[in-house]
Amino acid sequence: MPFVNIKITREGATTEQKEALIAGVTQLLVDTMGKNPATTVVIIEEVETDNWGIGGKSVTELRKKK
Amino acid sequence: MPFVNIKITREGATTEQKEALIAGVTQLLVDTMGKNPATTVVIIEEVETDNWGIGGKSVTELRKKK
Amino acid sequence: MPFVNIKITREGATTEQKEALIAGVTQLLVDTMGKNPATTVVIIEEVETDNWGIGGKSVTELRKKK
Amino acid sequence: MPFVNIKITREGATTEQKEALIAGVTQLLVDTMGKNPATTVVIIEEVETDNWGIGGKSVTELRKKK
Amino acid sequence: MPFVNIKITREGATTEQKEALIAGVTQLLVDTMGKNPATTVVIIEEVETDNWGIGGKSVTELRKKK
Amino acid sequence: MPFVNIKITREGATTEQKEALIAGVTQLLVDTMGKNPATTVVIIEEVETDNWGIGGKSVTELRKKK
Numbered sequence: 247m248p249f250v251n252i253k254i255t256r257e258g259a260t261t262e263q264k265e266a267l268i269a270g271v272t273q274l275l276v277d278t279m280g281k282n283p284a285t286t287v288v289i290i291e292e293v294e295t296d297n298w299g300i301g302g303k304s305v306t307e308l309r310k311k312k
Numbered sequence: 313m314p315f316v317n318i319k320i321t322r323e324g325a326t327t328e329q330k331e332a333l334i335a336g337v338t339q340l341l342v343d344t345m346g347k348n349p350a351t352t353v354v355i356i357e358e359v360e361t362d363n364w365g366i367g368g369k370s371v372t373e374l375r376k377k378k
Numbered sequence: 379m380p381f382v383n384i385k386i387t388r389e390g391a392t393t394e395q396k397e398a399l400i401a402g403v404t405q406l407l408v409d410t411m412g413k414n415p416a417t418t419v420v421i422i423e424e425v426e427t428d429n430w431g432i433g434g435k436s437v438t439e440l441r442k443k444k
Numbered sequence: 445m446p447f448v449n450i451k452i453t454r455e456g457a458t459t460e461q462k463e464a465l466i467a468g469v470t471q472l473l474v475d476t477m478g479k480n481p482a483t484t485v486v487i488i489e490e491v492e493t494d495n496w497g498i499g500g501k502s503v504t505e506l507r508k509k510k
Numbered sequence: 511m512p513f514v515n516i517k518i519t520r521e522g523a524t525t526e527q528k529e530a531l532i533a534g535v536t537q538l539l540v541d542t543m544g545k546n547p548a549t550t551v552v553i554i555e556e557v558e559t560d561n562w563g564i565g566g567k568s569v570t571e572l573r574k575k576k
Numbered sequence: 577m578p579f580v581n582i583k584i585t586r587e588g589a590t591t592e593q594k595e596a597l598i599a600g601v602t603q604l605l606v607d608t609m610g611k612n613p614a615t616t617v618v619i620i621e622e623v624e625t626d627n628w629g630i631g632g633k634s635v636t637e638l639r640k641k642k
Contacts, residue, residue: 247564249381249419252539253487253513259543261362265373266542268365271535275516278530279523285564287381287419288365289319296459299466299486300511300549307463313432315385315579315617318407325411327494331505332410334497337403341384344398345391351432353579353617354497355451366379366417385619393560397571400563420563421517428591431598431618439595445630447513447551450605451579457609464608469601473582476596477589483630485513485551498577498615525626529637532629552629553583 247285248275255305256292264290313351314341321371322358330356379417380407387437388424396422445483446473453503454490462488511549512539519569520556528554577615578605585635586622594620 250271268288275281295305316337334354341347361371382403400420407413427437448469466486473479493503514535532552539545559569580601598618605611625635 247419247519247562247569249421249517251515251517253515254543254545255511261370261372263542264362265370267538268370269368270538270542272365272368274531274534274538278527278534279518281518284367285417286367287379289359289381290363290365291359292363293487293489296462297488297490298511299470299488301482301484302467302470304459304463304466305511306459313387313430313437313617315619317383317385319381319383320411320413321379327502327504329411330494331502333406334502335500336406336410338497338500340399340402340406344402345386345395347386350499351615352499353577355491355579356495356497357491358495364379371379393568393570396560397568400568401566404563404566416565418565421557422561422563423557424561425619425621428594429620429622431602431616431620433614433616434599434602436591436595436598438591445551445585445628445635447553447583449581449583451581452609452611453577461608465604468604468608472597472600472604476600477584477593479584483549485511487513496577503577525634525636528626529634532634533632536629536632548631550629550631553623554627554629555623556627 248279248281248287250275250286250288251291252288253291253293255295255298257295259292314345314347314353316341316352316354317357318354319357319359321361321364323361325356325358380411380413380419382407382418382420383423384420385423385425387427387430389427391424446477446479446485448473448484448486449489450486451489451491453493453496455493457488457490512543512545512551514539514550514552515555516552517555517557519559519562521559523554523556578609578611578617580605580616580618581621582618583621583623585625585628587625589620589622
């Protein structure tokens with residue numbers, strides 16, 4: 247019955263990557279915690295780089311510097 | 313002063329449905345908990361079916377199988 | 379398949395109140411949105427009044443003023 | 445290492461406003477709590493006014509009344 | 511830079527299980543998405559069974575029935 | 577009407593620190609975004625160091641190494 251919320255920056259994750267992530271997290275909760283996969287929910291939220299900050303700067307700013 | 317976050321899959325919820333949900337949840341918190349409706353906040357988040365997984369599969373995959 | 383997160387201040391909500399809230403929110407999602415109740419998850423989080431602020435003051439401070 | 449999630453209605457916040465908010469919250473956690481800014485994450489979520497309710501009404505409805 | 515929030519019922523997860531979950535989710539984000547593990551944050555929240563509902567019933571009620 | 581959720585590790589934040597953080601974040605949303613402080617909600621969540629991971633390790637493990 248776990249609920250997993252994964253926030254990542256919106257930078258082109260593919261449908262295949264999301265499917266692999268959903269399958270992998272669900273299996274991991276079975277393997278490490280013995281949770282029931284049937285009722286395990288995983289939600290992926292993709293956040294614009296303007297709206298994600300780390301170290302006081304937005305990711306948009308940080309990407310420009312590189 | 314409650315804060316309610318409702319996540320649903322993005323599959324065509326109408327403005328009228330959202331209004332009914334907001335009004336209903338707010339009234340429910342008055343009726344069951346005696347909360348003040350004036351400061352009750354309800355946020356609805358609609359999540360793409362690619363980004364919502366249950367049982368290790370995305371909802372997009374599950375919808376295809378049906 | 380909705381996921382509902384309800385945050386309230388920790389001020390003595392009873393088990394009966396929580397049960398009524400869980401049952402009521404689940405039914406409301408059936409009635410307003412046609413959602414499947416079997417996979418509807420409701421999580422109630424109780425937050426200390428020191429840790430909840432509104433209008434720039436903690437609820438602990440606001441309660442004292444009354 | 446704090447994690448800050450800020451939800452606002454989607455009503456035209458500019459990139460500059462978001463940068464100022466990210467910088468300001470990060471500095472505030474240094475000043476008030478002694479937190480390490482390098483690992484402080486701030487995420488801003490902009491929510492449609494149809495999807496945000498207060499006092500049992502959506503913000504879309506409330507804006508119309510004014 | 512992903513942020514992962516895992517909610518589970520509070521039913522005796524051990525420190526070792528939590529460590530395995532944190533390590534596993536972080537590695538999974540490297541493997542499936544190419545994310546940087548150094549800035550990947552994982553937070554586990556344990557929720558009382560009275561406060562977690564599924565199918566309109568609290569987990570406390572559901573456990574009693576079994 | 578913003579809603580702010582701040583997650584920090586549970587490592588002894590004082591009531592005074594929390595009050596300063598609530599007041600500061602609320603004022604910051606006025607200054608940077610022109611938000612109404614009266615309806616700005618700030619919730620602080622304190623998370624056990626066993627339950628917070630970064631770089632694939634729990635904060636409990638990381639603190640021991642120092």
